[in-house]
Amino acid sequence: xxxxxxxxxxxxxxxxxxxxxxxxxxxxxxxxxxxxxxxxxxxxxxxxxxxxxxxxxxxxxxxxxxxxxxxxxxxxxxxxxxxxxxxxxxxxxxxxxxxxxxxxxxxxxxxxxxxxx
Numbered sequence: 001x002x003x004x005x006x007x008x009x010x011x012x013x014x015x016x017x018x019x020x021x022x023x024x025x026x027x028x029x030x031x032x033x034x035x036x037x038x039x040x041x042x043x044x045x046x047x048x049x050x051x052x053x054x055x056x057x058x059x060x061x062x063x064x065x066x067x068x069x070x071x072x073x074x075x076x077x078x079x080x081x082x083x084x085x086x087x088x089x090x091x092x093x094x095x096x097x098x099x100x101x102x103x104x105x106x107x108x109x110x111x112x113x114x115x116x117x
Contacts, residue, residue: 019070022094023105027068032107034062036069039078051081059085064111070103072096082106 020027036058041050059067071078073093083089087106096103 018097019068019094019105022103023091025091025105027105027107031110032066032068034065034067036067036082039081046077049081051078052084055081055085059108066110067108069106069108071106073102073104079104079106082108 016027016029019025036055039051039054041048041054067087069082069087071082079089083106085108087108089104089106091105093102093104095101
């Protein structure tokens with residue numbers, strides 16, 4: 001299995017703005033301070049739900065803060081993994097600047113914990 005950037009990361013402003021423009025969404029830094037980067041599972045290891053395990057690890061590292069992710073429109077396995085981990089698809093699919101494919105935005109809002117007084 002191979003993973004590239006499967007951890008929450010602070011996202012560059014220019015990239016965030018391009019996602020906002022392309023998908024017609026507003027991913028502000030306070031609501032979604034982290035992005036789930038590329039999750040890549042080697043073809044020989046696919047079908048074992050490793051992408052769900054990796055996504056859950058990234059969610060844990062985000063410590064309850066909001067996370068957004070983008071995924072190729074045709075990547076149904078990753079869409080299922082994101083949805084299984086509480087992400088929702090939002091906005092419009094948009095053309096990637098890195099290739100001839102479209103991307104879909106997914107978000108997982110912050111988890112609010114009760115005040116402990």
